[in-house]
Amino acid sequence: MATKWKWLWERPRKSLNSFVQAITQGQVRAVARAMTWIENSYPGAQELLQALYPLVGRAQTVGVTGPPGAGKSTLVDQFIRHLRGQGKRVGVLAVDPSSPFTGGALLGDRVRMIQHSNDPGVFIRSMGSRGSLGGLATTTHELMVVLEASGCDVILLETVGVGQGELDVMSVADTVVLVLTPGAGDHVQTAKAGIMEIADVFAVNKAELPGADGLVRELQRMLQEKSSHRENWCPPILRTVAEQGVGVADLWQATQKHRNHLYQSGHERDRRQRRHRNQALHLMEAACGRELRRWADSDPKWQDLLLNQLEQDPYTVSALLLADLPCLFAPPPRHAPQS
Numbered sequence: 001m002a003t004k005w006k007w008l009w010e011r012p013r014k015s016l017n018s019f020v021q022a023i024t025q026g027q028v029r030a031v032a033r034a035m036t037w038i039e040n041s042y043p044g045a046q047e048l049l050q051a052l053y054p055l056v057g058r059a060q061t062v063g064v065t066g067p068p069g070a071g072k073s074t075l076v077d078q079f080i081r082h083l084r085g086q087g088k089r090v091g092v093l094a095v096d097p098s099s100p101f102t103g104g105a106l107l108g109d110r111v112r113m114i115q116h117s118n119d120p121g122v123f124i125r126s127m128g129s130r131g132s133l134g135g136l137a138t139t140t141h142e143l144m145v146v147l148e149a150s151g152c153d154v155i156l157l158e159t160v161g162v163g164q165g166e167l168d169v170m171s172v173a174d175t176v177v178l179v180l181t182p183g184a185g186d187h188v189q190t191a192k193a194g195i196m197e198i199a200d201v202f203a204v205n206k207a208e209l210p211g212a213d214g215l216v217r218e219l220q221r222m223l224q225e226k227s228s229h230r231e232n233w234c235p236p237i238l239r240t241v242a243e244q245g246v247g248v249a250d251l252w253q254a255t256q257k258h259r260n261h262l263y264q265s266g267h268e269r270d271r272r273q274r275r276h277r278n279q280a281l282h283l284m285e286a287a288c289g290r291e292l293r294r295w296a297d298s299d300p301k302w303q304d305l306l307l308n309q310l311e312q313d314p315y316t317v318s319a320l321l322l323a324d325l326p327c328l329f330a331p332p333p334r335h336a337p338q339s
């Protein structure tokens with residue numbers, strides 16, 4: 001359906017202003033559309049983000065990660081209840097980078113969260129790996145900007161902690177809650193390298209099951225063995241029974257303590273600086289990639305090298321092209337059409 005924002009990039013200023021206004025008023029359709037633009041890198045998405053960026057920066061962002069089935073969605077659901085009870089507006093991004101589709105692994109979550117679908121104070125969105133110009137973490141952060149601009153006080157991110165992509169995504173959150181469960185093997189030993197490092201708060205979920213005490217002890221031992229902690233913060237370990245809402249309020253309080261620590265110690269500023277740097281670099285890399293493609297399509301010398309040099313391996317060809325790079329940022333040469 002055509003909408004008044006569809007051709008924003010053709011009628012920039014006036015439409016952009018009304019679009020931004022609709023988002024800041026929390027209009028759900030505008031928020032959803034903005035997110036689609038960003039995920040698909042539509043023209044105009046960048047201008048929109050440039051307009052929204054100055055409006056944000058205060059929302060609390062919490063990432064919830066951990067092995068499949070640990071109870072992340074159940075915890076997120078409980079956080080939503082807890083926060084709605086305090087009158088907070090909540091945005092949720094369920095990130096599933098390992099899947100080219102959204103909705104597959106997250107279907108169960110959708111069913112669970114459907115109970116919030118009539119609540120105007122909750123906005124839930126699933127996102128996959130597609131269309132992330134500046135990398136998945138950057139896209140996640142951009143969607144968080146939209147959510148915050150739309151009035152969310154708290155933004156929750158859920159992702160399965162299984163790969164580097166998921167770890168990267170967590171870098172955009174103030175606080176990372178790592179959800180572990182007893183009885184699913186020796187988690188601390190088998191947990192992916194890196195995932196223990198990014199935890200700001202440990203949640204031992206399904207704490208009513210046998211083995212919870214052992215898991216807590218193991219985590220305590222692991223933390224004691226460390227000579228220093230990242231950002232001078234020793235991650236607390238909390239027990240939860242997410243299914244029954246037990247321990248959820250304390251877990252949330254722990255995330256707030258961590259956030260206060262970040263602000264008081266100045267580490268929040270350091271993190272923001274790092275994130276800005278990485279995002280700018282990612283966007284620049286993507287822009288350079290596009291420029292390279294454009295060059296490859298328009299420069300006869302490049303086309304010749306790329307298409308007609310079968311006897312040379314791709315490494316040699318790419319080295320030859322890289323040697324030609326200084327001309328990349330000049331306008332591509334104009335050539336008379338071949339007769």
Ligand SMILES: Nc1nc2c(ncn2[C@@H]2O[C@H](COP(=O)(O)OP(=O)(O)OP(=O)(O)O)[C@@H](O)[C@H]2O)c(=O)[nH]1
Pocket residue numbers: 067068069070071072073074075105108109160205206207208209240241242243244
């Ligand atoms: N016994 C017990 N089961 C729980 C608890 N919390 C969640 N579960 C159950 O664990 C199962 C998985 O919960 P989810 O919240 O979907 O877990 P998840 O980590 O989001 O799973 P994925 O998104 O598939 O990785 C569900 O059947 C929940 O009902 C708990 O505290 N105790």
Ligand SMILES: [Mg+2]
Pocket residue numbers: 072073074109158
């Ligand atoms: Mg889930």
